[in-house]
Amino acid sequence: MIVPFHHLLVLATLLFLLGLMAVLVRRNLIMILIGVEIMLNAAGLVLVGASALWQQIDGQVLVIFLMALTSAEVSISLAMVVYLNRRKKTVDVRAFDELRG
Amino acid sequence: MATWIFYILGAVAVIATAMAVTRRNPVHAVIYLVNSFFALALIFYLLGAPLVAAWEVIIYAGAIMVLFLFIIMMLELSPGEDADRKGPGPLQWLPVLLIGGSLLACTLLMLQLDPGGGQELPHWYASPRDFGYALFHEYALAVEVVSFQLLFAAVGAFYVGRADERKEKMGDAT
Amino acid sequence: MDSRLLLLLIILPLTGGVLNACFGCRLPRQMRALLAISSVLASFVLTLICWPLAADGGTQVTLFTWLKSSGLQADIGLFFDPLAASMTLMVTGVASLIHIYAAGYMEYEEDQARFFALLNLFVFAMLCILLADNLLLLFLGWEGVGFCSYGLIGFWYQKKENALAGRKAFIVTRIGDLFFTIALLWLFALLGTVNIAEINLRATELDPLLITPLVLLLLGGACGKSAQLPLMTWLPDAMAGPTPVSALIHAATMVTAGVYLLCRLFPLVSLSSVGMATIACIGAATALYAASCALEQREIKRVLAYSTMSQIGYMFMAVGVGSVAAAINHLLVHAFFKALLFMGAGALIHLAGGENDIFKMGGLKQKNPFLFWLFLIGILCLAGAPLTGGFFSKDAILLTAFSRGDGLSAILWGVGVFTAGLTSFYSFRLLYLVFFGDYRGDKSAHHLSPLLIWTLPLLALLGLFGGLINLPHFYGGSEMLSHWLGVAPALELPLPTEIGLLALMTLFFVAGWLPAHLFYRKYQPEAETPWRRFLLQGWRFDALYERVILQPYRFVANFCWIGGDKALIDGVIEGIGRTLLHWGGYFRQLATGQVSFYLQGFAWGLLLMLGWLLLKAVT
Known part of the structure; x- marks a missing residue:
C-alpha cells in the first residue's frame, strides 16, 4: 500500500460528499445525475483501495460490476431525462412535483 | 514518490470534482468531471488496478460522460454560449487547463518512474490475466446477471425513448 | 279419497296470488279478477269435496319437511280436523263471495293486479293458519296475514293516512306476534316439538306453574291479531283500506285468528284456570269497551270495526268460559253477518257518493230498498234479535257463562248482557241514521255494480240461519257443531231459567232498540259533548298510548x-x-413532490445510520 488506507477513505469520503452535495443542492436533472456518478466513483475508489489493502482481486471485480450497473443506470436515466424534457420543456427538477401531497 | 503522486492526484480529483458540481453550465461540469475521472484512473493504477484504471477512462470518462454531453447538446441545455460571441474567458478555461496540465505532469512522472510498466510503483497489482480468470470463474454467474441487466437497461431506455413517438402517432390518428 | 287433495287447498290461492303478482299487469282486466275468484272458489269447492276427510279425528298430510334440525321438525303439513274444516269452509266461502264482490267494487281501480294478488295471498296465509299441523307453519300464515293486511290497509298508499294506518296495524299486531313467538319457542323448548296435536296431547306433562305464563303469552298474540284490549287501537284505523278488505280481513277472517289459535290449543289453554279467567275478562272488557265506543262513531266503517272488536270480545269470553263450540259458532255466524254488513256498507258508501259519515247519509232506504232489507238482516243479527243467527250464538256464550255459576262468570255474564243491549242500541242507531230521514249528503251516487248487491243475499241467509248449525236442544236443535267438533255440549239448564234468560235477552234487545228508535228515527244534529268526544276517540287510548308508551x-x-x-x-x-x-x-406537507427533498431524507437517514454505527463502534 502506497498510502495509509484511511487517507484513501478520506479522499473517497470527500468525493462522495461532493457528489451528495450535487444531488441535494442542484436543481438540474443532469447535474443530479452527475452527482450520482461522482458518488458511485467514490464507492469504486474504496473498493479498489480495499482490493489493494488485502491484496485480493474481488474488489476490482466489483468495480467492473459497478461500472456495468452505472452504465445501465445512466442509459435509462438519461432516456428519462429526454422524456421528461419532452413533456415539460425543462430539466428543472422542481417542475416535476406531481407526487406532492 | 508514489505516495506524493497519490496525494497530488487526490487533491486534483477533489478540486476537479468540486469545480464540476459547482458549474452552472453542464458542459463545463462534464469537462471537469472527465478530469476528475482521469485523476481517479491514475489513482487506480497506483493502487494496483491497471485494468480498472483503463476501464475508468474508457467507460466513465469515455462512454458515460460522452453520453452526458450528447444529451446536454441534444436538449440544448447549455446556457447561451453563442449569445455572446466572445467565447469562454480565461476564468473559464484557466482552471481546467491547470488541472489537465497537472494530470499530464503526473502521468509523465509516473511513466518516468516506471517506464516498463512493471511492478515497481504498486507493491501489488492484479494483472489482466488474473482479473479475467477471477471474473469468469468465480463471478461467472454475476457476469451473466449483469449482462441481463444491461439488456434490460437497453430495452428500458429504448422504451422510454419511444413512448412519445407512439403518442404522436396516436395524435396523428385522431 | 286422496288426502293430498288438501294440499291443493292452500296451493290454489297461492298460485292465484303469485300469478297475479307476477303477470297481473299484463293480463286483461277481467282476467285478473277472474283468476283470483276462480282460485278461491276452487279452494271452496275442494273444501266441500274434502269434507269427509275431517271426520274421525281428522286427516294429516305432509307435503315436505320444511325445517329439520336437532329435535326441531316442521313440515309443510296440514291437519284437517273438524275445527279446521269448519273454519276453512267459512273462510273459503266468505272469501269467494268477497272476491266476487271486490271484482265489482274495484272495477275501476288502477292497481287491480296488486289488490287481487294480496287478497289471494291473504287467503293462502289464512288457510295456512287454519290447516297447519305445526305451530311454525301456523306462524308463517300468522305473519303472512299480517303482511297482507298491512299491504291492503295501505292499498291507497298515496294518501298518507292510509299508509300510516297500515303501518300502525302492522306494528301493533307485531307486538302481539312477539308474545306468540316467545310462547312458540318456549313450547318447543319445553316439549321439544312444534306439532300442534302433540302439544295438545302432552300439555298435561307441563309444569302447571309454567302453563299460566304460556297461556298468557298466547293470549298476547291472540289479542294483537284479534284487536282485543290492550292491543286494539289498530282496528278502527285499519278501516282506511278498501271495503272488501275490511270485510274479509278485518271482520270475517284474520281478526278471528286469535280466537282460532286459542281454540286450536284449547287442551293446553284450558289447563290454566288463571289464563282462562284472563281470557274471559279481556274478552268481556273489550266487548264492553268497543260497544261503548261504537255508540258515538260517525264513520260507518268505524262503527262496524268497533262492533267487530266487541263481537270478538264475546268469542274470547266464550273461550275463557270453556266453550269452544260457542266461540266457533259465534265466529262463523259473525263472519257471515259482519261480512254482509261491511259489504253492505261498501255499497252504501258508493250509494252516498263516497261519503263515510253516517250523519251525512240518511234516506238511503228510498234509493235502494233491497239493500235496506239485506242490511237490516245484518243489523238484526248483530243486535241479537231473537231467532237470528247472532242471537243464538251470543246466547250460547252467555248461557255458558251463566251456567258456570261462580262469581266471576256471573260478572262476565252481566257485562255480556249489558253489552248486548249497547250493541242493539248502536246497531239501530246506524240503521236509522243511514236509511231513514232525508238524504243529508251533498254528493251524488256512484254507479253501483250489480256484483255489490247480489253477493249479499247468500250471506244474509247464512247469517239469519247460522244459529241452526248449533241449535241447542232447548229449541229443538241437536247442537250439530258441538258434536262435529267433538266437544262437550252445553250444559242443560232448568227450563224456567232458560225461558227467563231468553226473556232477559229479548228485553235487552228491545231496551237497546227503543232509545235508538226514539233518538234517531228523526235525525237531529247532536251537540258535541266531551263525553261524546271521549267515546268517539275510543276512550282516548291512542292519546294514552302516545303519552305512556310512544x-x-x-x-x-x-x-x-x-x-x-x-x-x-x-x-x-x-x-x-x-x-x-x-x-x-x-x-x-412532507410529500412535497420535490426529488431533492426526498433525497435529503435519504441523506439524513444515512447520517443517522452512520451515527449509530459510530456510536456502536465507540462503546
Whole structure:
C-alpha cells in the first residue's frame, strides 16, 4: 500500500460528499445525475483501495460490476431525462412535483 | 514518490470534482468531471488496478460522460454560449487547463518512474490475466446477471425513448 | 279419497296470488279478477269435496319437511280436523263471495293486479293458519296475514293516512306476534316439538306453574291479531283500506285468528284456570269497551270495526268460559253477518257518493230498498234479535257463562248482557241514521255494480240461519257443531231459567232498540259533548298510548340517537378521523413532490445510520 488506507477513505469520503452535495443542492436533472456518478466513483475508489489493502482481486471485480450497473443506470436515466424534457420543456427538477401531497 | 503522486492526484480529483458540481453550465461540469475521472484512473493504477484504471477512462470518462454531453447538446441545455460571441474567458478555461496540465505532469512522472510498466510503483497489482480468470470463474454467474441487466437497461431506455413517438402517432390518428 | 287433495287447498290461492303478482299487469282486466275468484272458489269447492276427510279425528298430510334440525321438525303439513274444516269452509266461502264482490267494487281501480294478488295471498296465509299441523307453519300464515293486511290497509298508499294506518296495524299486531313467538319457542323448548296435536296431547306433562305464563303469552298474540284490549287501537284505523278488505280481513277472517289459535290449543289453554279467567275478562272488557265506543262513531266503517272488536270480545269470553263450540259458532255466524254488513256498507258508501259519515247519509232506504232489507238482516243479527243467527250464538256464550255459576262468570255474564243491549242500541242507531230521514249528503251516487248487491243475499241467509248449525236442544236443535267438533255440549239448564234468560235477552234487545228508535228515527244534529268526544276517540287510548308508551319511547330513542349515536359514537369516530386528518395535514406537507427533498431524507437517514454505527463502534 502506497498510502495509509484511511487517507484513501478520506479522499473517497470527500468525493462522495461532493457528489451528495450535487444531488441535494442542484436543481438540474443532469447535474443530479452527475452527482450520482461522482458518488458511485467514490464507492469504486474504496473498493479498489480495499482490493489493494488485502491484496485480493474481488474488489476490482466489483468495480467492473459497478461500472456495468452505472452504465445501465445512466442509459435509462438519461432516456428519462429526454422524456421528461419532452413533456415539460425543462430539466428543472422542481417542475416535476406531481407526487406532492 | 508514489505516495506524493497519490496525494497530488487526490487533491486534483477533489478540486476537479468540486469545480464540476459547482458549474452552472453542464458542459463545463462534464469537462471537469472527465478530469476528475482521469485523476481517479491514475489513482487506480497506483493502487494496483491497471485494468480498472483503463476501464475508468474508457467507460466513465469515455462512454458515460460522452453520453452526458450528447444529451446536454441534444436538449440544448447549455446556457447561451453563442449569445455572446466572445467565447469562454480565461476564468473559464484557466482552471481546467491547470488541472489537465497537472494530470499530464503526473502521468509523465509516473511513466518516468516506471517506464516498463512493471511492478515497481504498486507493491501489488492484479494483472489482466488474473482479473479475467477471477471474473469468469468465480463471478461467472454475476457476469451473466449483469449482462441481463444491461439488456434490460437497453430495452428500458429504448422504451422510454419511444413512448412519445407512439403518442404522436396516436395524435396523428385522431 | 286422496288426502293430498288438501294440499291443493292452500296451493290454489297461492298460485292465484303469485300469478297475479307476477303477470297481473299484463293480463286483461277481467282476467285478473277472474283468476283470483276462480282460485278461491276452487279452494271452496275442494273444501266441500274434502269434507269427509275431517271426520274421525281428522286427516294429516305432509307435503315436505320444511325445517329439520336437532329435535326441531316442521313440515309443510296440514291437519284437517273438524275445527279446521269448519273454519276453512267459512273462510273459503266468505272469501269467494268477497272476491266476487271486490271484482265489482274495484272495477275501476288502477292497481287491480296488486289488490287481487294480496287478497289471494291473504287467503293462502289464512288457510295456512287454519290447516297447519305445526305451530311454525301456523306462524308463517300468522305473519303472512299480517303482511297482507298491512299491504291492503295501505292499498291507497298515496294518501298518507292510509299508509300510516297500515303501518300502525302492522306494528301493533307485531307486538302481539312477539308474545306468540316467545310462547312458540318456549313450547318447543319445553316439549321439544312444534306439532300442534302433540302439544295438545302432552300439555298435561307441563309444569302447571309454567302453563299460566304460556297461556298468557298466547293470549298476547291472540289479542294483537284479534284487536282485543290492550292491543286494539289498530282496528278502527285499519278501516282506511278498501271495503272488501275490511270485510274479509278485518271482520270475517284474520281478526278471528286469535280466537282460532286459542281454540286450536284449547287442551293446553284450558289447563290454566288463571289464563282462562284472563281470557274471559279481556274478552268481556273489550266487548264492553268497543260497544261503548261504537255508540258515538260517525264513520260507518268505524262503527262496524268497533262492533267487530266487541263481537270478538264475546268469542274470547266464550273461550275463557270453556266453550269452544260457542266461540266457533259465534265466529262463523259473525263472519257471515259482519261480512254482509261491511259489504253492505261498501255499497252504501258508493250509494252516498263516497261519503263515510253516517250523519251525512240518511234516506238511503228510498234509493235502494233491497239493500235496506239485506242490511237490516245484518243489523238484526248483530243486535241479537231473537231467532237470528247472532242471537243464538251470543246466547250460547252467555248461557255458558251463566251456567258456570261462580262469581266471576256471573260478572262476565252481566257485562255480556249489558253489552248486548249497547250493541242493539248502536246497531239501530246506524240503521236509522243511514236509511231513514232525508238524504243529508251533498254528493251524488256512484254507479253501483250489480256484483255489490247480489253477493249479499247468500250471506244474509247464512247469517239469519247460522244459529241452526248449533241449535241447542232447548229449541229443538241437536247442537250439530258441538258434536262435529267433538266437544262437550252445553250444559242443560232448568227450563224456567232458560225461558227467563231468553226473556232477559229479548228485553235487552228491545231496551237497546227503543232509545235508538226514539233518538234517531228523526235525525237531529247532536251537540258535541266531551263525553261524546271521549267515546268517539275510543276512550282516548291512542292519546294514552302516545303519552305512556310512544313519548317515553321517542324520548329514549332520541336520546340514543342524539346522545348515543350522534354525540358519542359519531363523535368518537369522527373525532378519530378528524385528528388523523389534522395530523395528516402536517405529514402531507412532507410529500412535497420535490426529488431533492426526498433525497435529503435519504441523506439524513444515512447520517443517522452512520451515527449509530459510530456510536456502536465507540462503546
